[in-house]
Amino acid sequence: MTRETSKVVSSQKGLRVEDIENQIQNILFEIIDETNDRLPEDERIEKEKSTQLYGEGAALDSMEFVNFIVAFEQRIQSDLDVTVNLEEETAEFPGDGPFRSIETLAAYATKLIKEKIDGQ
């Protein structure tokens, strides 16, 4: 761990779950904005906690969903200095697991990040 990274982790250790959750929520909404910039106006996804990201009838197609998750992992890395691999770390969930909606994804990512920060 570099000295700079160590400082970030150290400063994150005191974060409350609510703080992380808010930060994650903001990141997800920003990624929705970026995604919507690439979508036709009438096919944009709603910036709501209940927005369905993937599955039958969801707004994103498969590759847009992949790009969304990759962007999310990168933002977690750059903003919180925590590395997560959501594909590996959701292995135990049946079906779409935490990927059902913005709300479920935010809750799961928050739990994962809190565990990683506290464990470092």
Added chain:
Amino acid sequence: MDNRSHYNHVTDAWMFIMGDNLHYGYFDNGDTDLQKATDALIDNFASMARIDEDTSVLDVGCGIGGPALYLHEKFGCHISGISTSSRGIEIAKAKSKEKGYSEKVRFYTRDALDNGFPEDTFDIVWVMESSHLMRNKGRLFEENYRVLRNGGRMLLCDQMLLKEFTARDVLRYRKELAAVEKSFGKAKVETIGFYKAKMGERGFTDIETIDISEQAFPTLIKWKENIQHKKDSVLEHFSEDDFNNFILSCDILMDLFKNGIWGYGLVSGTKQS
């Protein structure tokens, strides 16, 4: 690359790979000829409705006009074909003119989700392997329902999911899906059940679904053979990377078919207002 640009890019190369019909075939009775199989798919698909010389058909996503010209030759019906690919429409118009069918078989560069035709215009809306390119299936069905006459029938065939493809599956197969998207365009593939439910929501009745994955599968083998046999001609329109990626995509789709994830379905329903 959006799908309009994608199709303008691939159409000329695909004609060497797929022939006159840019769609899957229906391989039955040991038949191995791609042209016969793609015609057989049109025949099977057409059998889901009654078509004669007085029938008016809208072909949504008409490609280079192969199915429309075939249907006119077989039944004498009137056909309007639409596509967002200007290159496809250019080829389709030239073929129709060459065959002397321009009076009854016409092609237009138009968007399937806003086709510009008046309400109650067509007896049949024919959607052959174009729906997976449209994210908003509900809007597609709404538009098709609008232009159908009462009692008219929408026929739709396409690649479909045969079982749930979870979010984790998508992430696990991300490289494979990216390769397939690069060769075949941005797709939103749904289950046969989704199509049936969505059509029912819009008010279609007498909805019929048929899974023909087994009969469609050999198409991928033929496409892979054709691109390899006609490499020089294909490379006049494709880069080496496009060429190799197409072969990879055929292999990936074959695996998905074999694993019972990906397949091919026919769906039809009647407008009964």
